[in-house]
Amino acid sequence: MTRSSTEMTYLEAISDGLRESMRADERVFCMGEDIGVFGGAFKVTDGFYEEFGEDRVWDAPLAENAIIGMGVGAAVAGMRPVCEMQFADFVACGFDQLVNVAAKMYYRQGLAVPMTLRLPSGGGFSGGPFHSQNPEAWMLQSPGLKVVAPATASCAKGLLIAAIRDPNPVVFLEHKHLYRRVKEQVPTGLYETPFSARTVQAGERMTIITYGAMVHAATEAAQSIDGVEIIDLRSLCPLDTAAIFASVEKCSRVMVLHEATRSCGIGAEVAAIIAESCFESLDAPVMRITAPDTPIPFSPPLERATLPQPDQIKEAIHELLAY
């Protein structure tokens, strides 16, 4: 049965995934700052208040710990809350409820926490240090949380629907800079995208393992270069190690690329498991291209110098190929 599709931006796809999930399952409800009457800071929940009412679209006070804490409680009681931090950076204010309560509840008390936490993340628009971060590594260091980061509109919708249905707490990193810049044909109705990697383009000379906004930067950088494979991880926990290993064994030269800062990021994790499991497939040291260990600047030229750019990635590709 071929599914109909329609062109949607990344933002519209997220909105559509949430709306369809709420229509299909009355246990699903939303909590966040300005998501109700205002329709959301980025308009993801525009029209939701009108369609689903104030019982299912909660305008929360400026209290991230409360948002996540209440989400945990609702989830444990049988609901499917979709909590939003207005900016991913603010998850720091709700961190205790996320990593100590939500993540560990099942281990401690055998209670599932089927909660989804939406984090609008990433920079590239002069948001400054409090509005531009990619904090996935904080969550990845907390066992018990799943973490996903879509790069395309159709992946965003499918991953969100799957996250809502997942009995585990799932952190959903939606990259703000992709909201309106990425659009494609997205299937209508309900569908799930698995928590696994996808191959953006196949190659055999080297592979770029990446996710989120950097998938597009990598594609642009590799445009005129032959033989570059690009893997979009999509899911950071669980990590699709089979896809990673297969790509490394084929290509033997690896670049791990992410917008998040360098030290102890997902790049470090991927590099480590490659060294552990694919050592004999490596023809060059694993290369990491990331933002440096610095807060994200507000100033546009400084921000450009901080976040990995296609030119810089292209030069790194040449360097790796020449090794």
Next chain:
Amino acid sequence: MNSSPTNSSNAGDDDNNLVEVTMPPLGTSITEGTILEWRKAVGERVEMDEMLLEVSTDKIDSEIPSPTTGVVEEILVAAGATVDAHTVIATIRKEGGAAPAPTEESRAALDEEAAVVGELPDEMPSNSEPIDTVVSPSAATPPSAEVDAEPRRRSRDRPPISPVVRRIAKEHKIPSGVLAGLAGSGRGGRVNKQDLLSYIEAQKSPPMPTRPRPVLHTESPYREDGAPAAPDGLSLMRRKIGEHMVESLHTAAHCTTVMEVDMSEVEVARGDRYTYLPFVAAAVMHALIKYPALNARFDGDTLVLHEEINLGIAVSLGSDGLIVPVLENAHEYSVAGLHARFRDLAHRARNRKLEPHEVGSGTFTITNPGRYGALIATPIINQPQVAILDIEAVVKRPVVIDDAIAIRPMCYLCMSWDHRALDGALAAQFLAAVKAFLERGQFGA
């Protein structure tokens, strides 16, 4: 040629953003290249993929793009020099973020490492490429805003074998000596995965037919524009002629036979109108028809006789070199016809106006440098022919005829011939036929 970037005086600087430019292998069977021209000078900025230099092999000229954006730091090999593929020929300081300023303690550490690095050239084997950098400064310095530079290894020997190369070599039971001897296309001559896989593939398939021997003619290459002179004064043509001469000596089993000829009949016939050359050419063709083994070439091990006689006549181009224009089907011409055709060919040869079919199709070559008075020479065969005839000076001498002394214009015909194709007896018989034709005098001119 061994280049040692570690010899440079800035070995103490942070070399994390110094990019090496190497002579690329310009073809699978090409192992060296000649730098024709540097497009950028030291201190000039160059963009990635912008043309940096032009290199030449004996088959093609190529423009080489810059591997990075930055400023040319050092040119290690000058224009005109020929180096092996993978030799480092220049360095470029990559732009996009200066290296972080070293602290006091890291500066001391750098100086210490520079001292160690400075010792390396004495110890390295002569054709290795050191992987050059200094380990980046300690973590106390602020991170750079550019692409994170990874500390690269200092290597004292050949570049290391990567894990995948080692594994594949082991799986295919390739001895480490063989592995060490492979040419690598990775940085610094490193054998990378693809190099090894290509080698393994080549071993599997039936042996490649030896690449066709480049056609060796003393007249090639023939360039309209006149190649730029190399710093040692040899034009490109001169060097190519030299290479082909050497290869001819390595191919044929050269012997030279000398026959003395009485040129009095030729003197009478030529008068003021002709030189000796058309008469000798006519005699040669008469003899080639009688002894076709000298009008032949080797096809592998088989001697293939030519059906036509395409006579090449060597023409001097002054200090640039020489060229051998070819008169096709020369046996169809009379002495007068030969004379006219030779003059035309020589004139057009000196003015670089030869047609393609007039260069390279020869089956036998005659060279005649005799006007300077040399008596005997041992010419080098013009491959892929099997013989070449040199007419030296005609000198009046006292000779014995019918037990009396007479004065005759005598000339030595010196023929070098390939002992793979014939032996001395046949060479002598051929020359005897040439001599007989010239001394008989009925040229019908």
